[in-house]
Amino acid sequence: xxxxxxxxxxxxxxxxxxxxxxxxxxxxxxxxxxxxxxxxxxxxxxxxxxxxxxxxxxxxxxxxxxxxxxxxxxxxxxxxxxxxxxxxxxxxxxxxxxxxxxxxxxxxxxxxxxxxxxxxxxxxxxxxxxxxxxxxxxxxxxxxxxxxxxxxxxxxxxxxxxxxxxxxxxxxxxxxxxxxxxxxxxxxxxxxxxxxxxxxxxxxxxxxxxxxxxxxxxxxxxxxxxxxxxxxxxxxxxxxxxxxxxxxxxxxxxxxxxxxxxxxxxxxxxxxxxxxxxxxxxxxxxxxxxxxxxxxxx
Numbered sequence: 001x002x003x004x005x006x007x008x009x010x011x012x013x014x015x016x017x018x019x020x021x022x023x024x025x026x027x028x029x030x031x032x033x034x035x036x037x038x039x040x041x042x043x044x045x046x047x048x049x050x051x052x053x054x055x056x057x058x059x060x061x062x063x064x065x066x067x068x069x070x071x072x073x074x075x076x077x078x079x080x081x082x083x084x085x086x087x088x089x090x091x092x093x094x095x096x097x098x099x100x101x102x103x104x105x106x107x108x109x110x111x112x113x114x115x116x117x118x119x120x121x122x123x124x125x126x127x128x129x130x131x132x133x134x135x136x137x138x139x140x141x142x143x144x145x146x147x148x149x150x151x152x153x154x155x156x157x158x159x160x161x162x163x164x165x166x167x168x169x170x171x172x173x174x175x176x177x178x179x180x181x182x183x184x185x186x187x188x189x190x191x192x193x194x195x196x197x198x199x200x201x202x203x204x205x206x207x208x209x210x211x212x213x214x215x216x217x218x219x220x221x222x223x224x225x226x227x228x229x230x231x232x233x234x235x236x237x238x239x240x241x242x243x244x245x246x247x248x249x250x251x252x253x254x255x256x257x258x259x260x261x262x263x264x265x266x267x268x269x270x271x272x273x274x275x276x277x278x279x280x281x282x283x284x285x286x287x288x289x290x291x292x293x294x295x296x297x298x
Contacts, residue, residue: 073237075111077120082110083235086122089146089154091161092192092228093126096199096220101132101140103259104202105232105252107244107269109285113147115294119159122146125284126197126204126231127253127275129261133201134219138261139276142204143167144195145290147180155192160292163195165203167289168279171217174289177206181296189224196222232257236285242270 070079086108095102104126113119128140144163151157160178165171177186177193186193186206196205198218205211205222212221232252237243247253248265259265261276269281 073235073241073243075238075241077110077112079235079237079243082108083233085120085148085150086110086124086235087233089122089148089150089158090124090233091144091146091155091158091186092189092194093197093231094189094194094222094225095197095229096223097225098220098223099132099197099199099202101128101130101200101202102229103130103257104128104229105234105247105257107234107236107247107251107281107285109236109238111238113294114291118149118151119294120148120150121291122148123285123287123290125236125269125281126202127247127281128202129253129259129264131201131278137277139264139274139278140202141275141278141281141284142197142202143284143287143290144204144206145292147178147292147294158193160297161186161193161195161206162290162292163204163206164289165198165205165211165214166201166217167287169217171203171214173203173205173210173214173217175206175210176292176297178292178297180292180294182298183292183296187224189228192228194224196224198222236269239270239286245270 071077072079107125107127109123111121113121122145124144124146126142131137131140142165144161146158147160149157149159160176160180160183162174162176165173177184187208188194196208196211198211199220201218203211203218208222208224211218234247234251235243244250245268247267247269253259253264253267264276267275269285272280272282275281
């Protein structure tokens, strides 16, 4: 754990980022179907350099005062570090260019990996305003998990991904990839592992062929978009210590960002509620099914 805090210390000393310490929503383009302008990214090369020099990391840790550490969700990680890391290691998210309901944002939870305290476990809950498939409805939540080694610069430190398309339905389909033992290689685009989103239905897959074969549930399949999405991010916090309880007041579900479905306004991700006519987001944020073990995919 001290290594993770040391890495964040250096980010503070270098002033690498403008997000608030609470890790709330970052600035994005609010226009129409455009899901956002490209985000500024953390200098993950600096993270790697610091990890390779333990003396420098320790010195940076010593230089950072207790007042600089903000951990409102009580997971042992600085909340600003969590936001920077979740964005830096976010995979190439490929939304089909023909998707009719592209508006979305990312709610995430980032915690120490239970099998390896020097690694991180991430839950990325992608919230869409609408599902535009054959069974169209308001609200759509699709989730994937990631294993992150912050001592390695992104994308090398993105060790594994697991997506479960249409979880808890007859269409549920799990795909996993990564560099951990027993994991099949991820599809890469621009050097980053890809998570595919099926056209209009938004089912998440790390294998395009699996998506394309699921013709009943994901008619139209998946397509590798030449440009990844750049959504707004919000740090959910931890169970019992949330960082956000209103995704309109402190998040991305706002008219300013193009959202119009008023039934989704004020949504509390920790309230145990379904997201519109989709799934339970509280369950998504704590679901161990998305956690790839440190031992790998065997």
